[in-house]
Amino acid sequence: MLASIPPVYVAPFDRAWRNRELIRAVVRRELISRFSGSALGPLWAVLAPLLMLLTYTALFSITVPQLSAGVTVTDYASSIFIGLIVFNLFSELAYRAPMLLHEHVNFVKKSIFPSETIAWTATIRAFTYAGVAFAVYIVFRLLTAGSIPLTIVLTPFLIAPFFLFMLGVVWFLMALGAFTRDVAHIMASVVPMLMFATPIFYRIDQIREISRSAALWLRLNIVGDYIEMLRDLSLDGNMPNIFAYLGIVAVSYAVFIGGYQFFMRYKSVIVDVI
Amino acid sequence: MSSEFAIRCGGVGKAFQLYAHQNDQLKQILFGLWKKFYREKWVLNDVNFTVQRGERVGIVGRNGAGKTTLLQILCGITQPTKGEFEIKGRIAPILALGSGFDGLLTGRENARIGAAILGLSRKEVDACIEDIAAFADIGPFFEQPMRIYSVGMIARVAFAICAHAKADVLIVDEALSVGDEIFQKKCENYISEFAETGTILIVSHGLEFLKKLCTRVLWLENGVVREIGDPAKVIAHYRAAMKAEQTQKIARVL
Numbered sequence: 001m002l003a004s005i006p007p008v009y010v011a012p013f014d015r016a017w018r019n020r021e022l023i024r025a026v027v028r029r030e031l032i033s034r035f036s037g038s039a040l041g042p043l044w045a046v047l048a049p050l051l052m053l054l055t056y057t058a059l060f061s062i063t064v065p066q067l068s069a070g071v072t073v074t075d076y077a078s079s080i081f082i083g084l085i086v087f088n089l090f091s092e093l094a095y096r097a098p099m100l101l102h103e104h105v106n107f108v109k110k111s112i113f114p115s116e117t118i119a120w121t122a123t124i125r126a127f128t129y130a131g132v133a134f135a136v137y138i139v140f141r142l143l144t145a146g147s148i149p150l151t152i153v154l155t156p157f158l159i160a161p162f163f164l165f166m167l168g169v170v171w172f173l174m175a176l177g178a179f180t181r182d183v184a185h186i187m188a189s190v191v192p193m194l195m196f197a198t199p200i201f202y203r204i205d206q207i208r209e210i211s212r213s214a215a216l217w218l219r220l221n222i223v224g225d226y227i228e229m230l231r232d233l234s235l236d237g238n239m240p241n242i243f244a245y246l247g248i249v250a251v252s253y254a255v256f257i258g259g260y261q262f263f264m265r266y267k268s269v270i271v272d273v274i
Numbered sequence: 275m276s277s278e279f280a281i282r283c284g285g286v287g288k289a290f291q292l293y294a295h296q297n298d299q300l301k302q303i304l305f306g307l308w309k310k311f312y313r314e315k316w317v318l319n320d321v322n323f324t325v326q327r328g329e330r331v332g333i334v335g336r337n338g339a340g341k342t343t344l345l346q347i348l349c350g351i352t353q354p355t356k357g358e359f360e361i362k363g364r365i366a367p368i369l370a371l372g373s374g375f376d377g378l379l380t381g382r383e384n385a386r387i388g389a390a391i392l393g394l395s396r397k398e399v400d401a402c403i404e405d406i407a408a409f410a411d412i413g414p415f416f417e418q419p420m421r422i423y424s425v426g427m428i429a430r431v432a433f434a435i436c437a438h439a440k441a442d443v444l445i446v447d448e449a450l451s452v453g454d455e456i457f458q459k460k461c462e463n464y465i466s467e468f469a470e471t472g473t474i475l476i477v478s479h480g481l482e483f484l485k486k487l488c489t490r491v492l493w494l495e496n497g498v499v500r501e502i503g504d505p506a507k508v509i510a511h512y513r514a515a516m517k518a519e520q521t522q523k524i525a526r527v528l
Contacts (some may be wrong), residue, residue, distance in 0.1 A: 025390040268353040
C-alpha cells in the first residue's frame with residue numbers, strides 16, 4: 001500500500017493524471033459555457049485582445065514620441081501587450097481563485113468530486129485565453145515588424161513553470177477563500193497594487209537607469225520576471241539570464257508543491273465549511 | 275473468502291464544528307493550538323454495521339437523524355471524525371440528483387461530465403452515452419440546454435448516468451421521489467436488476483417502497499443505529515415510534 005504513494009514532488013501530477021478525463025470534460029464545459037448565448041461566440045477570445053492591442057497602438061502613436069526616443073510605436077505597444085497578457089492571466093486567476101470553491105459548491109458537497117482538480121481546470125482555462133491573445137500578438141508582430149525573433153520557440157519553457165506557479169497560487173487562495181470571504185476582498189485591493197509593481201507599462205531596464213535598488217526590489221515580483229523574460233524571447237530576441245531563469249523555475253515549483261500541500265491538508269475540512 | 279462484505283462501518287462518528295462567526299473558522303486554523311473557537315455537534319455517533327455483497331439495505335430516520343451525513347461519509351465526500359469504514363468496489367452515489375449540472379449546457383454535455391466525475395473514461399462514456407440518452411428517455415430535450423428542463427427531467431438524466439456507471443455499490447439518497455410513475459417504475463426495475471450483482475444502500479421516506487425492495491432496513495436516530503434487521507419489523511417499529519411521538523405532541527398541545 002505504501003509503495004503506491006508517489007513522492008511529494010510528483011504527487012500533484014499523479015492525482016491530475018488519474019483525473020485527466022474529468023479535467024478534460026470540465027475544461028470543455030468551461031470553454032463552452034463562457035461563450036454560449038453570445039452571438040459571436042469563441043470569436044470574442046480573439047476580438048478582446050485584438051481590440052486591446054489596437055487601442056494601445058492608436059494611443060501610443062500619439063503619445064510615445066514624447067515618452068521615449070528610439071522606440072517605435074509598435075514595439076512599445078507590443079511590449080505592453082505582452083505585459084498585459086501575463087498580468088491579466090495572473091489577475092483573473094487571483095480574483096477568481098478565492099471564490100472557486102463557492103462556485104463549485106454543488107460539486108464539492110454533493111458528489112464524489114476531487115476538488116483539487118478545480119484549480120487545474122481554472123488555470124487551464126485562463127492559459128487557453130492567454131494563448132489565444134499571444135497568438136494575436138504573434139500575428140500582429142509579423143504584420144507590423146515583418147519578422148519575429150526565433151527565440152519565440154523557447155516560450156514553452158517559460159510557460160510551463162508559470163503554469164505551475166499559477167496552479168500553486170490558485171490552490172492556496174482557493175483553500176484560504178473557503179474559510180473567509182475576506183480573501184476575495186484582499187485580492188481586490190492587492191492585485192491593482194501589484195499591477196504597478198509589475199513591469200507592464202515600463203521595463204525593468206528603464207527603472208534600473210533611475211534606481212538600481214528599486215529595480216532589484218522589482219525583480220522579487222515573480223510575475224514581472226516572467227513578463228520580462230517573455231519579452232526577451234518573443235520581442236527582443238535575447239536569451240534571459242540562465243541563473244535568473246533557474247531561480248524563478250525553482251521558486252515556481254516550490255509554490256506549486258506548497259500550494260498543493262496546503263490545499264490537500266485542509267481539503268477535508270473545507271467540505272464542512274463551505 | 276467467507277466475509278464478502280461490500281460496506282463495513284466501524285464506530286463511525288461525525289462531529290460538525292459549529293462556529294458562531296464564519297471567520298472563527300480562520301482563527302481556528304491560525305490559533306487552533308491554543309484555543310478552541312467552536313462548539314462540537316455530534317450528528318453521528320458510533321455507527322456500526324456491515325452490508326454483505328448483493329444486499330439491499332434501506333435507511334430510515336427522521337430529518338436530521340444523520341442519514342445524509344452517513345451517506346456522504348461512505349461516498350468519501352466528507353471525513354468521519356472518528357471510526358473507520360471500508361467499501362469494496364466502485365461507488366455510484368445518487369445523492370442530490372442533478373445538483374452538479376450546468377444549466378447552460380445540454381443534457382448530453384452534462385451527462386458526459388457527470389460520467390467523468392463517476393470515473394468513466396472518455397471511451398467508456400462514448401460507448402454508453404446513447405444508452406444514457408435512451409434510459410433518460412427525454413427525447414429531443416437531451417440536446418437542449420438544461421435550464422429549460424423540469425425537475426423530473428433533470429432527475430432522469432442524473433439517474434441514467436449513475437445507472438451506467440458500472441458501479442459495484444449504489445448509494446441512493448431520496449432520489450426517486452421526483453420522477454413520474456413511468457420513470458419511477460424504470461428506476462425500481464433497474465435497482466432490482468442491479469441488486470442481482472451489486473450492493474445497494476438507499477435512504478428513503480417511501481417506507482412501502484423500502485419494504486418491497488430491501489433485504490434489511492437500518493433505523494437511524496440521533497446519530498446512532500437504533501435498530502437494524504428485517505424490513506417489515508423495523509419499519510413497523512419506526513412507524514409506531516413516530517406515531518407515539520405525534521400523539522404525545524398533540525396531547526401536549528391540547
